[in-house]
Amino acid sequence: MRGGVASGHVVRSLRLLLEAYAAAELPEWDAFARTVHSIHLDTGDVLFSAGEPHPYIYYVEEGLLKAQMTNARGRPIITFFSEEGDILASLPALAPEGVRLVVARNLHPRVDELRAAADGVSIHTLVALEASLVHRFDYRVVERLAARHSAWSRMANAVPLMYGISLQADAGLLRNSPEQRYRTLLDRQPDLVARISRRDLASYLNVTDVALSRIAKRVGAEPEPDPEA
Numbered sequence: 001m002r003g004g005v006a007s008g009h010v011v012r013s014l015r016l017l018l019e020a021y022a023a024a025e026l027p028e029w030d031a032f033a034r035t036v037h038s039i040h041l042d043t044g045d046v047l048f049s050a051g052e053p054h055p056y057i058y059y060v061e062e063g064l065l066k067a068q069m070t071n072a073r074g075r076p077i078i079t080f081f082s083e084e085g086d087i088l089a090s091l092p093a094l095a096p097e098g099v100r101l102v103v104a105r106n107l108h109p110r111v112d113e114l115r116a117a118a119d120g121v122s123i124h125t126l127v128a129l130e131a132s133l134v135h136r137f138d139y140r141v142v143e144r145l146a147a148r149h150s151a152w153s154r155m156a157n158a159v160p161l162m163y164g165i166s167l168q169a170d171a172g173l174l175r176n177s178p179e180q181r182y183r184t185l186l187d188r189q190p191d192l193v194a195r196i197s198r199r200d201l202a203s204y205l206n207v208t209d210v211a212l213s214r215i216a217k218r219v220g221a222e223p224e225p226d227p228e229a
Contacts, residue, residue: 006017006036011083014059014135037136040058041065041128049116049125050089055139057159058088062133063197067124068205078204079124080170083192087163094139094160106163117190129200177204179215186219 012034019026020022026032034085039122041047048054050069053188065082082088096118102108103118110113116123145152173181182205 001039001041003037003039005034006038009134010038010061011036011060012225014137017059018155018159019151019161020114021158022151023136024088024151024154026145026155027149032137032141032145035051035138035141039136041132041134043128043130046213047128047134048122050122052122053120054090054122055120056089056136057139057142058134058136059096060084060086061133061135063134064072064129064192065126065131065134066200067126069124070166076203077206078124078200080124080167081129081196081204083195087125087159088112088134089139089160089163090124091124091160091167092116093120095120096143129197130195131148144193178207178211179218181205182212182215 003055004220014036015029015033039047039058047058048067060082062084064084065088066078067080067082068076068078068228083207092114099114100118100120102116103111104182132152139156142152142156146156147153173184176184182201198209198212202209205215207215
């Protein structure tokens, strides 16, 4: 994994994106831009790990990453993939002071599940499935700017909200059977399916490799043999 200061082209592209989220020009942009870093990941590199504080947001310019967490049986499972154009972050690690106070004062019925947010740590490990290029900015810098400017405040609210909406949509699909989810992926994201190994796709669908092969045969889209399986 290699990092460095983001190029002018990257900063301009990121500005267009973030100002769209803010629906306004963002003041003090140059000061913010100096904190943006570009990170090159090789296949298998870990961007960040579960259990660590990680108050950063990423824009995925190139490549593909998987998010892993541990299930109740202690097995790693894949919860989502991030591809080009995605905004990527660990939402618990971005929890504002208000969330931490709610947890500390036991004011939510699912306090135990919110402990990661109270501690400000990630619940996912992000791993590159391909050589990837991501651009990182510090959410703490955004919070300081948001305290001074309403445009930054709108952007700070919009980015996690958009990210949360996408995760909520993914969570809704979990109510479907693995075969239904597989059919949905083939219909909506066939290019993504083609980039994912059989093992990772099976983990994401929460089935065995053998079960995935049976599903694919029924659907008529048998995955290519995975040389690493």
